[in-house]
Amino acid sequence: MDEVRIYVPTAQVGYGFPIESLEIALKWGPHIIAAQGTSTDVGPYYLGSGTSYTEAECVKRDLKLIIKASKESNIPFICSVGGAGADIHVENVFKLVDQICRELSIKLRVAFISGEISKEWLKKKLLSGSKAKRLVPIERLSEYLTVEDVDESVRIVAQMGPEPIIKALDKYFRGEVDGVITGRALDVGVVAAYPLKFGFPKNLVYHMSKIIECGALAAEPGSSSDGIFGIITKDYFLVRPPNPRRRCTVTSIVAHSFYERDNPFMEKLPEGYLDVTTATYTQYDERTVMVRGSRFVVQPYTIKLEGVKLVGFRTISIAGSRDPNFISNLPKILEEVVEVVKDRLRHIPENYYVVNFRVYGVNGVMGIHEPIKNPQPHEVGIVIDVVGKTQEIANSVCALTRATLLHHGFEGRKTTAGNIAFPFSPSDFPVGPVYEFNIWHTLELEDPTEPFNTKVIEFPR
Structure with missing residues (x-):
């Protein structure tokens, strides 16, 4: 041919x-x-x-x-x-x-x-001495795949x-x-x-x-x-x-x-x-x-292995602001909001939930890797992202975080009617189960x- x-x-x-x-x-x-x-x-x-x-x-x-x-x-x-x-x-x-x-x-x-890769087959390979090394140096990934990683995964595939x-x-x-x-x-x-x-x-x-x-x-x-x-x-x-x-x-x-x-x-x-x-x-x-x-x-x-584990349940809320005083104080405001939420929810263990904010117009896409520091946007979009141990916990934490951010006081505030605007009603969206890759390894x-x-x-x- x-x-x-x-x-x-x-x-x-x-x-x-x-x-x-x-x-x-x-x-x-x-x-x-x-x-x-x-x-x-x-x-x-x-x-x-x-x-x-x-x-x-x-x-x-x-x-x-x-x-x-x-x-x-x-x-x-x-x-x-x-x-x-x-x-x-x-x-x-x-x-x-x-x-x-x-x-x-x-x-x-x-x-x-x-x-799809059989968990039993993979565990047998690992127990017989085969090594599967992680592809990227991320702390939450085991440097070498373990039997525990395999057991924790929901399912595993390979390329x-x-x-x-x-x-x-x-x-x-x-x-x-x-x-x-x-x-x-x-x-x-x-x-x-x-x-x-x-x-x-x-x-x-x-x-x-x-x-x-x-x-x-x-x-x-x-x-x-x-x-x-x-x-x-x-x-x-x-x-x-x-x-x-x-x-x-x-x-x-x-x-x-x-x-x-x-x-x-x-x-x-x-x-x-x-x-x-x-x-x-x-x-x-x-x-x-x-x-x-x-x-x-x-x-x-080598083949690349891909596996995921369940880490919780997500609820998000989407909001925006074009108040220049609010935007200039936003890093401090977000820190204070998280502290208020922790204080109000002392009956829920802190390791039962995580609160994150994605601020579009500032660093919503790249996060800490954003090269432009201290931008001066005329408006920002804020995604409140809560992952909880249960959907009910995620819903509750997101609701309190959203309400706290809406009315939290800050230096130079001229109105108490609300710091943020919501494009949708209802404002909170239960997203459901959250998974993360716990297997991202190569196996010879x-x-x-x-x-x-x-x-x-x-x-x-």
């Missing part, structure tokens, strides 16, 4: 894409349709709660188009699904696939690879690399399945699996996959709700958008090569890292960019497929 052609219709299953882009891409003869549908970008809540951050109807619409195109073009599809990517999330997607197959009057056989998908593709080429659906997976893994199976160079495969896994975000104008097309050879790869209203430029491709990384030249992957320092980017034609020259450095194989593996179970499922079930 001299080249592999891959169509990625959208940045995330459920984000949508134009049918016109799909039709053009299919005319270009892709060998495979690939799309990612798992992420931790939206935080720990969805892994803990077992819910999805994409709407079911949007996911169904995308999958229906992908499955239909795959069947009609006689090419496989690879999709990771479910958002957080645990089995409970995937099962909700499978219900949609059942509906799709009935509506299209088709039979569909899928190789399903679970991204599978391309290897389990490559193995599942064998079933496609034996005529046993029509495509592959995975739970939590490495973003680039769903794209990289097919060309890696056919021996294309890892440096080019991973570099192209890094660029195209987010669909038309790598094009101009960029969009997460449109697709992109990649063509890889043994010496280079090409990237272009099917949508004629978009184009890939050297700038857009280089920018996406640097996307989401603290070191823009290096992408850490399960079997090593991609180094794009030596890569070259050429405007191949008006809408296409050619890339070559990146390097891939092999390292011991000798066999990249070991923790990932695969089974064939026929739809409709």
